[in-house]
Amino acid sequence: MELTIIGAGYVGLTTGAVLAELGHVVTIVDCDRRKVDRLKEGIMPFYEPGLDGLVSDQLRTGRLQFENEITITNQTELVMVCVGTPPNEDGSPDLGALTSVVDDLAKQLLLGQIVLTKSSVPPGTNSWICKRLSDAGIREMDCPVVSNPEFLREGTAIEDTRRPSRMVFGIDDRLSLAPRNELLERLYELYRGIHSPLLVTNWEGAELVKYGSNAFLAAKISYINELSCICDAYGADIRDVSCGIGMDPRIGPDFLKAGLGYGGSCLPKDLSALAYCAESRGVTSHMFEEIGSINERQMLAYAKQFLTEIDTERSSKINTEQKIRVAVWGIAFKPETDDTRMSPAITFMKQLLAWGVEVHAYDPMAIFSAHGLYLHDDPYAALLNADGLAVVTDWPVFAMNQVNWAFVKETMRGSVVLDARNIYHFGHLEKYGLIPVGIGRPLLQHQSIISEMRGNS
Numbered sequence: 001m002e003l004t005i006i007g008a009g010y011v012g013l014t015t016g017a018v019l020a021e022l023g024h025v026v027t028i029v030d031c032d033r034r035k036v037d038r039l040k041e042g043i044m045p046f047y048e049p050g051l052d053g054l055v056s057d058q059l060r061t062g063r064l065q066f067e068n069e070i071t072i073t074n075q076t077e078l079v080m081v082c083v084g085t086p087p088n089e090d091g092s093p094d095l096g097a098l099t100s101v102v103d104d105l106a107k108q109l110l111l112g113q114i115v116l117t118k119s120s121v122p123p124g125t126n127s128w129i130c131k132r133l134s135d136a137g138i139r140e141m142d143c144p145v146v147s148n149p150e151f152l153r154e155g156t157a158i159e160d161t162r163r164p165s166r167m168v169f170g171i172d173d174r175l176s177l178a179p180r181n182e183l184l185e186r187l188y189e190l191y192r193g194i195h196s197p198l199l200v201t202n203w204e205g206a207e208l209v210k211y212g213s214n215a216f217l218a219a220k221i222s223y224i225n226e227l228s229c230i231c232d233a234y235g236a237d238i239r240d241v242s243c244g245i246g247m248d249p250r251i252g253p254d255f256l257k258a259g260l261g262y263g264g265s266c267l268p269k270d271l272s273a274l275a276y277c278a279e280s281r282g283v284t285s286h287m288f289e290e291i292g293s294i295n296e297r298q299m300l301a302y303a304k305q306f307l308t309e310i311d312t313e314r315s316s317k318i319n320t321e322q323k324i325r326v327a328v329w330g331i332a333f334k335p336e337t338d339d340t341r342m343s344p345a346i347t348f349m350k351q352l353l354a355w356g357v358e359v360h361a362y363d364p365m366a367i368f369s370a371h372g373l374y375l376h377d378d379p380y381a382a383l384l385n386a387d388g389l390a391v392v393t394d395w396p397v398f399a400m401n402q403v404n405w406a407f408v409k410e411t412m413r414g415s416v417v418l419d420a421r422n423i424y425h426f427g428h429l430e431k432y433g434l435i436p437v438g439i440g441r442p443l444l445q446h447q448s449i450i451s452e453m454r455g456n457s
C-alpha cells in the first residue's frame with residue numbers, strides 16, 4: 001500500500017519504518033523542517049534503540065521517504081495521523097496539531113482514502129474528525145475515519161510495533177456491513193505480517209481503550225508506591241510484597257515496581273485527559289485525581305527523605321554551612337530513551353534545586369538544563385564532592401555490578417545513596433561505607449519521615 005504518515009515522532013517514525021520494512025511505500029510528513037532534513041540524511045531526532053539502522057535501511061530501499069508538507073496524491077491509500085496531543089494547563093489535551101492536520105486533509109483527500117488516527121485522543125475525537133471532514137464536503141463513505149490507538153513503549157518501540165500486544169480498530173458503528181467489511185479488509189492489508197490479538201469496536205471504544213489502559217498503568221504504579229510507604233512504616237520489603245502480589249495471575253507482575261512515580265509523555269497526560277473528559281460530561285471520578293496526587297506526593301516524600309539522610313550525616317561530620325551538593329544518575333523518564341517529558345527525575349531535581357541544593361546530573365542519553373543544575377558526561381564526574389547520590393533511572397550502566405562502588409565512596413564527600421529504583425543490594429553498599437536508602441525497604445530509621453510526609457500531605 002502507499003501511505004502517508006503525519007508526525008515523525010516516536011510513534012510516526014517507528015510505525016513508518018516498520019511498515020516500510022513490511023513492504024509498504026511510506027511517506028512521513030513533519031512540519032519541523034530541520035527534523036525532516038536530518039531524517040533524509042538518516043539522522044534520528046531522538047534516541048530509540050535500533051531505529052537509526054531500520055530507518056537507514058528503509059531509506060535505501062526507497063520505500064521510506066520524508067517530506068515537510070502534506071501532499072496527498074491519488075496513489076495514497078491511507079493517511080495515518082501521529083501528531084502529538086500534549087496536555088494543556090487544565091489537563092485537557094491540546095488538539096491544535098490534530099485540528100490543523102485535519103483541516104489540511106479536508107482540502108486534499110480523494111475518494112477512497114482512509115484517515116487513521118494513531119494519536120491518543122479523547123473520546124469523541126474521531127467522530128469530530130469525521131464531522132469536520134464532512135463539513136468540508138468529504139463524506140464518511142468516501143473517506144472512512146478509523147481510530148487505531150498506539151500502544152508502543154519507548155525503549156522497545158520497534159519490537160512493540162512489529163509484535164504489538166493488541167490491535168484496536170475503532171470504526172463508525174453506523175457503517176453498514178459491506179463498507180465495514182471492505183474497510184476491515186484494507187486495514188488487514190495494512191498490517192499484513194503483524195500478528196496480534198484484534199479488537200474491533202466503535203470510535204469511542206477505541207479511544208477509551210487507549211486512555212483507560214494508560215490510566216490503569218498509572219494506577220498500578222501509584223498503588224504500589226502507596227503500598228511502599230506502608231512497607232516503610234512496618235519494616236516490610238516492597239520488592240517481596242510486589243513479587244507476591246504479582247504472582248496472582250489476575251494481577252500480574254508488571255508495573256508493580258515501587259519508585260519515585262510514573263512519568264513520560266503518555267501516562268500523566270492520558271490520565272489527566274481522562275479525568276478531564278469524565279468531568280466535562282458530569283461524571284464524578286475521584287480516583288483519577290488521587291492517582292496523580294499519590295504520584296506527586298511520592299516524588300516529594302523521597303526527595304525530602306534523601307535530604308534528611310544527607311543532613312543527618314553532615315551534621316555529624318562536616319561544616320554544615322557548606323551548600324548541599326548531590327549527584328543524580330538518570331534524567332530520562334525510563335532507560336533506553338532520551339525522552340525527558342514529565343520525567344520523575346526532573347521533578348525530583350527541580351525539588352532539590354528549589355530547596356537550594358546544588359545538583360550534578362548524568363544520563364547516558366538524556367539532557368536537561370535548569371539554573372543550578374550541572375550536567376556531566378561521566379557518571380563519576382557528577383559524584384565529585386557530592387553529599388549524596390540518587391539513582392533515579394535504571395539504565396543498565398547503573399546496575400549493581402556495573403558500578404565501581406569503591407570509587408563512588410572515594411569520590412563523594414558524603415555517603416548517602418538513594419536507590420530510587422530498588423536495584424541495589426544494601427549489604428553490598430554498606431560494605432563500602434555507603435548509606436543506602438530505598439523505596440519501601442526495611443530500614444527502621446527511615447520510617448518516621450516517610451510516614452510523616454504521607455500524613456502531612
Ligand SMILES: NC(=O)c1ccc[n+]([C@@H]2O[C@H](COP(=O)([O-])OP(=O)(O)OC[C@H]3O[C@@H](n4cnc5c(N)ncnc54)[C@H](O)[C@@H]3O)[C@@H](O)[C@H]2O)c1
Nearest residue numbers: 007008009010011030031032082083084085097119120150
Ligand atoms: N511516545 C509514545 O510512547 C507514545 C505511545 C503511544 C501513543 N502515543 C501517542 O501518539 C501521539 C504522538 O506521540 P509521539 O510521542 O510520537 O509525539 P512526538 O511529539 O514525538 O511527535 C509528534 C510529531 O508531530 C509533528 N507535528 C506536529 N504538528 C504537525 C503538523 N501539523 N504537521 C506535521 N507534523 C506535525 C511534530 O513536529 C513531531 O515531530 C500522541 O498522541 C501520543 O500520546 C505516544
